[in-house]
Amino acid sequence: xxxxxxxxxxxxxxxVCLVGIHAYFGIQVLARKVIFVDLALAQIAALGATAAxxxxxxxxxxxxxxxxxxxxxxxxxxxxxxxxWAGRVPQEALIGVIYVVAAAxxxxxxxxxxxxxxxxxxxxxxxxxxxxxxxLSVIVPLYAAIGLLHWSLRSRxxxxxxxxWDFVFYATFGAVVTSSVxxxxxxxxxxxxxxxxxxxxxxxxxxxTQLAIGWIAGTLTSAFGLLASFLLDLPTGAAMVCAxxxxxxxxxxxxxxxxxxxxxALRTTVAAARWGVAALLAASAVQLAxxxxxxxxxxxxxxxxxxxxxxxxxxxxxxxxxxxxSAYAARYNAEAEQLNAQExxxxxxxxxxxxFSIARISSFLKSYGEMQKGEQFVMQEVRARARERIRWxxxxxxxxxALLGAPFSWRSAAGWLSR
Amino acid sequence: MRCAHLAAALAAWCVLVSATLAQDRIxxxxxxxxxxxxxxxxxxxxxxxxxLVPAGMDAEEYQPKPQDALRLKTAxxxxxxxxxxDLWADRLLLTTSNPAIRRGGPGYVDASYGIxxxxxxxxxxxxxxxxxxxxxxxxxWLDPHNAEVITATILAGLARIDPESAGTYEANRKAFLAxxxxxxxxxxxxxxxxxxxxxxxxxxxxxxxxxxxxLDLVGFIEVKPGVPPSPGHLAGIVRLMKERGAKIVVREPHxxxxxxxxxxxxxxxxxxTLAGSxxxxxxxxxxxxxxxxxxxxxxxxxx
Numbered sequence: 001x002x003x004x005x006x007x008x009x010x011x012x013x014x015x016v017c018l019v020g021i022h023a024y025f026g027i028q029v030l031a032r033k034v035i036f037v038d039l040a041l042a043q044i045a046a047l048g049a050t051a052a053x054x055x056x057x058x059x060x061x062x063x064x065x066x067x068x069x070x071x072x073x074x075x076x077x078x079x080x081x082x083x084x085w086a087g088r089v090p091q092e093a094l095i096g097v098i099y100v101v102a103a104a105x106x107x108x109x110x111x112x113x114x115x116x117x118x119x120x121x122x123x124x125x126x127x128x129x130x131x132x133x134x135x136l137s138v139i140v141p142l143y144a145a146i147g148l149l150h151w152s153l154r155s156r157x158x159x160x161x162x163x164x165w166d167f168v169f170y171a172t173f174g175a176v177v178t179s180s181v182x183x184x185x186x187x188x189x190x191x192x193x194x195x196x197x198x199x200x201x202x203x204x205x206x207x208x209t210q211l212a213i214g215w216i217a218g219t220l221t222s223a224f225g226l227l228a229s230f231l232l233d234l235p236t237g238a239a240m241v242c243a244x245x246x247x248x249x250x251x252x253x254x255x256x257x258x259x260x261x262x263x264x265a266l267r268t269t270v271a272a273a274r275w276g277v278a279a280l281l282a283a284s285a286v287q288l289a290x291x292x293x294x295x296x297x298x299x300x301x302x303x304x305x306x307x308x309x310x311x312x313x314x315x316x317x318x319x320x321x322x323x324x325x326s327a328y329a330a331r332y333n334a335e336a337e338q339l340n341a342q343e344x345x346x347x348x349x350x351x352x353x354x355x356f357s358i359a360r361i362s363s364f365l366k367s368y369g370e371m372q373k374g375e376q377f378v379m380q381e382v383r384a385r386a387r388e389r390i391r392w393x394x395x396x397x398x399x400x401x402a403l404l405g406a407p408f409s410w411r412s413a414a415g416w417l418s419r
Numbered sequence: 420m421r422c423a424h425l426a427a428a429l430a431a432w433c434v435l436v437s438a439t440l441a442q443d444r445i446x447x448x449x450x451x452x453x454x455x456x457x458x459x460x461x462x463x464x465x466x467x468x469x470x471l472v473p474a475g476m477d478a479e480e481y482q483p484k485p486q487d488a489l490r491l492k493t494a495x496x497x498x499x500x501x502x503x504x505d506l507w508a509d510r511l512l513l514t515t516s517n518p519a520i521r522r523g524g525p526g527y528v529d530a531s532y533g534i535x536x537x538x539x540x541x542x543x544x545x546x547x548x549x550x551x552x553x554x555x556x557x558x559x560w561l562d563p564h565n566a567e568v569i570t571a572t573i574l575a576g577l578a579r580i581d582p583e584s585a586g587t588y589e590a591n592r593k594a595f596l597a598x599x600x601x602x603x604x605x606x607x608x609x610x611x612x613x614x615x616x617x618x619x620x621x622x623x624x625x626x627x628x629x630x631x632x633x634l635d636l637v638g639f640i641e642v643k644p645g646v647p648p649s650p651g652h653l654a655g656i657v658r659l660m661k662e663r664g665a666k667i668v669v670r671e672p673h674x675x676x677x678x679x680x681x682x683x684x685x686x687x688x689x690x691x692t693l694a695g696s697x698x699x700x701x702x703x704x705x706x707x708x709x710x711x712x713x714x715x716x717x718x719x720x721x722x
Binding site for chain 2: 003004006007008111126127129130132226229230231233234235236237238239340343344347348349352355356358359361362365366369
């Protein structure tokens with residue numbers, strides 16, 4: 001656990017800073033209905049950095065940052081005008097156009113300087129896991145300054161629709177997004193921006209409560225996502241984005257329970273869940289009866305979780321064949337790994353293996369791979385045949401389970417039948 | 420006056436001959452810059468070689484351009500890495516109207532033919548070592564010894580198209596291998612003090628290099644291509660580096676700087692930027708310079 005803390009405390013602090021500023025901007029973005037503006041601004045910043053790179057400036061230099069910022073401010077002017085231009089065409093469409101053109105222009109530039117590809121990737125796919133004190137030393141003063149500016153100008157920035165204040169909004173937002181996307185990547189920054197704000201707006205009435213709810217939800221979700229990524233060995237950014245998605249789903253489920261008629265909401269939720277389960281079981285029953293040899297997702301998941309379920313429908317000889325094939329497949333895999341390890345060991349210890357021995361090992365490895373595949377085929381075939389045999393009984397059983405699970409009024413059904 | 424006419428005619432004839440000679444050059448297209456360098460070494464003046472993937476770009480993620488199809492149209496020979504490294508070439512070859520260079524045609528050369536491949540995992544994908552290749556690790560040109568096999572395959576391919584020049588190709592290849600062997604001895608002496616030195620690489624591009632120069636690759640930062648490493652994996656790599664005393668992280672110029680610098684800092688190691696292909700570093704101008712650059716970078720980091 002101490003290892004986890006050593007790896008995660010800095011990313012967590014960075015996430016807290018990012019949630020802090022983005023939840024605020026998210027509420028503004030939701031109010032202005034310009035949801036994807038952060039993607040457009042990030043892409044423009046990346047385009048600026050690519051241009052700087054093409055002109056010979058090294059990555060992470062002052063000049064590169066200057067180019068990014070200059071491009072972002074230019075885009076902010078364009079964005080400030082989009083509200084005026086958006087008559088028949090919604091503002092979001094114009095923002096989307098800015099995004100795709102910036103992305104395509106960057107690709108065209110990179111085509112002339114291949115080393116720039118990595119450069120562009122670094123700007124748009126930051127990894128929050130590898131962020132550190134250096135990032136914090138940049139974003140804490142920057143975000144504090146922008147936060148103070150917005151607080152002092154709050155009456156002007158929220159209500160009115162003047163071009164100048166729109167420009168100030170987009171320019172400051174661009175400065176925030178440029179740095180945050182480089183740290184955390186496009187996907188995660190979008191989640192930081194929209195999800196805590198959406199939860200805040202759902203439950204809070206004033207800007208203050210909305211912000212407080214967004215901050216709490218965002219911080220808790222970040223901590224949960226980081227921890228899950230460590231414990232379950234998942235890529236951090238993607239795990240956090242999914243955690244944010246889950247938190248929004250939970251908030252959506254909680255909303256009617258907290259705000260509406262509680263008893264009615266609870267009853268509807270339970271009924272919906274039962275209908276869902278019943279539909280899943282019924283669909284599996286139809287799939288088993290109609291195409292027993294095809295994939296059976298529900299059965300496959302159940303068997304992976306509880307392997308003993310297989311004994312319900314495999315005959316004794318089938319079960320033996322299945323177990324044997326599984327054991328052989330594992331053995332071939334282990335032997336192949338042993339050969340690979342042996343080859344790797346000889347790279348540095350003793351005499352090197354000559355090409356002939358290497359080729360021999362390779363052909364052994366290929367054979368082991370094929371044999372392993374063969375055993376896997378046997379396992380699939382045994383299972384498919386057994387499923388084919390029990391298709392009608394199995395489908396009937398699943399259908400009965402579905403009927404039992406469905407929130408169905410048996411009394412009225414019986415009354416209808418006796419009529 | 421007659422003299423002048425004669426001189427003019429002679430000059431015109433010279434121009435014509437040199438033009439036909441230039442036209443006569445066999446057009447060869449390779450997927451990577453490494454194969455371009457090796458094909459040049461064998462073909463010499465008789466061939467005009469272009470490579471499709473620009474220097475310094477990740478060849479596994481290359482997306483062909485319309486110009487590439489045009490280049491293939493007039494090519495007599497097509498040389499590829501194979502082993503699923505340049506899979507995009509299959510689709511590109513299907514779009515070309517030049518059947519001679521398609522798979523099975525006389526102009527098709529798979530340079531992996533006859534290579535003793537490492538880390539074969541059959542057709543099923545084994546546990547993560549950074550590759551989804553069942554056919555073995557495709558970075559085989561990073562062992563200079565394999566250049567003997569690759570150039571032999573290229574020689575056979577060129578001789579199929581242009582049998583008259585087979586002798587020239589043979590002589591070119593011999594001269595190149597003599598120079599390479601001389602350099603190999605030099606490289607091996609340079610790296611001899613660092614035998615079995617533990618290294619961590621970003622991507623598993625270096626098993627052939629490690630085998631030839633007797634280096635110990637203990638782990639990789641990128642477990643699956645295109646998926647960022649998880650914190651658990653990075654923590655494991657840092658722990659492993661401390662246990663094994665690995666003080667060098669190997670990175671190619673197109674691989675992310677941040678992730679590599681992060682691991683190196685946590686483990687107190689240095690980053691060595693090596694070229695995985697000709698042209699990936701400014702110094703790596705051809706196949707031999709590629710090893711010169713890499714071995715100098717590695718010895719500098721190990722010292």
